[in-house]
Amino acid sequence: MSFPAYPSYQDSGIEWVGDVPSHWLRQPLFALVAERDESNEGMIENNLLSLSYGRIVRKDIDNNDGLLPASFETYQIVEPDDIVWRLTDLQNDQRSLRTAIVRERGIITSAYLATQPRGIAPHYLSYLLRAYDLTKVFYSMGGGLRQSMKFADVKRLPVMLPPANEQVAIAAFLDRETAKIDALIEEQRCLISLLKEKRQAVISHAVTEGLDPHAPMKDSGIDWLGEVPAHWDVKRLRFICHIGTGDADTADAVDDGAYPFFVRSPVIERIGDYSHDCEAVLTAGDGAGVGKVYHHFTGKFRAHQRVYIFSRFEGVHGRFFYAYMSEMFAKVVLEGVRRQRQWHRFEVVN
DNA sequence: CCCAAATGGTAGGAAAGGTG
DNA sequence: CACCTTTCCTACCATTTGGG
Known part of the structure; x- marks a missing residue:
């Protein structure tokens, strides 16, 4: 896929980002999001959420499978468009996706960081952080021995900020394009399984009926x-x-x-x-x-x-x-x- | 950092089953 | 009866997800 070029570019000053269009601004994270940090004390909310495969998904609060906290009152409340970060176990787990956007109000473990976007389009920030996450940039932050990060550790994270209308356009573009690619992946998956069946049928036919279709x-x-x-x-x-x-x-x-x-x-x-x-x-x-x-x-x-x-x-x-x-x-x-x-x-x- | 629990396995001990 | 084959049971292992 090729993208049209902007009239001019500037060095973002961030090693893992490179050049960006000249009219984009560079802002520290704390200027664009606030830490949520809202306790569920008193069981105000019981819509249990968790971060799984880069998505915030609903969990059954009455299901006793897996590890459970003594009380969900220690959980934190999150709102739609919040971004949740799992910045624990950075040295151990270098695979799972660490950020996701919240789609519905609910509660999630307070071991995670929840941030509320203010001066930035939530979906744009969500995609931007996914890109940061995939470059594994979080793992090198905070220096060697530190295994987890808090808001204080990420608040100076530089964010490249296009104008508001461009942010919305970029997020919409990504929604559309990733959906197309996902559909193609699904199509290829289907094709592969059909070909596997075909392969099996060919072998099966050859070893039970031979190659000559006219043989008695x-x-x-x-x-x-x-x-x-x-x-x-x-x-x-x-x-x-x-x-x-x-x-x-x-x-x-x-x-x-x-x-x-x-x-x-x-x-x-x-x-x-x-x-x-x-x-x-x-x-x-x-x-x-x-x-x-x-x-x-x-x-x-x-x-x-x-x-x-x-x-x-x-x-x-x-x-x-x-x-x-x-x-x-x-x-x-x-x-x-x-x-x-x-x-x-x-x-x-x- | 370290661990719990679920999941989906693999590997090995031991003994029962068969057979010439 | 000695020896090979087969089965059952369980210990063990790796991975994934997420909690303290």
Whole structure:
């Protein structure tokens, strides 16, 4: 996106801001906002709010989940258009968004700083602080050892101030443009999930129906498999390969080991010695990876005691077997079609 | 600074189950 | 009966959010 240039620029004097249009003013924060600091003593208000993912959201005050204060009377009252800052734990947490604009009156923990915009458009300030936050400028403020900041610590924060009508225009522009971008992100997300489905369908089709659309078909005799090409055989797993388990524990992994070490997760560890030297397909035999984690490997390797090793293939290609298993096995396992002895009865077409 | 609680897992011990 | 396979249970772990 390109922006039209202003007639002239000035150095803002702020390292992380750079040049700004000449007619913008530079003001310290305290000239533009006041600290709110309004106690909820006497439970004046009970609309509980919290700062989450850069938004002020409503929380159920009667929900007892999570950490609760002894009393909500110690909370502070905030008003619409206030900006809430979470300036605690600056050294520890360098990820979460630290400022947000309040949309409705309510109460929020007094550990946060609440400020009330006066000489600045609230939505403009909200976007400006989000930009400051994303440059991580708050983390370097106050010097090394200080872990949290109060209003006194941020009140001299320099703010670049366009004229009022320009502030409103900028905030409106950002509302519009970010909404457009969010919509595009959502669209791409949809597309990605469609493509993933497509990928799966392609593999599934190839390993169960082959590549020739005109090949005569026959009933495989297996309900979850349906029809397969007439010239394919259906064989039980145990007749086309050897099935075994590994022997090592996760603790046996060595950082710079010479051989791959297959465990129950998708991550391939390293190990110093090997137990197998062959072509094999491996999968998790226990835990979260059952039916999901697959590897195809040829060479020297070792496997975790609860990893299954399919090897010594007879009449089936390793790559085909790998594609077939990773595509079809999860469906059978996860649908719970066969609870017992499923390993030996699982059918493979070839 | 440090911690609590929720969440969503992974890894390991141990023993029961199967099998030649 | 010895040995390999499978299951169950639980300890442990990382991350996220936010409170004292």
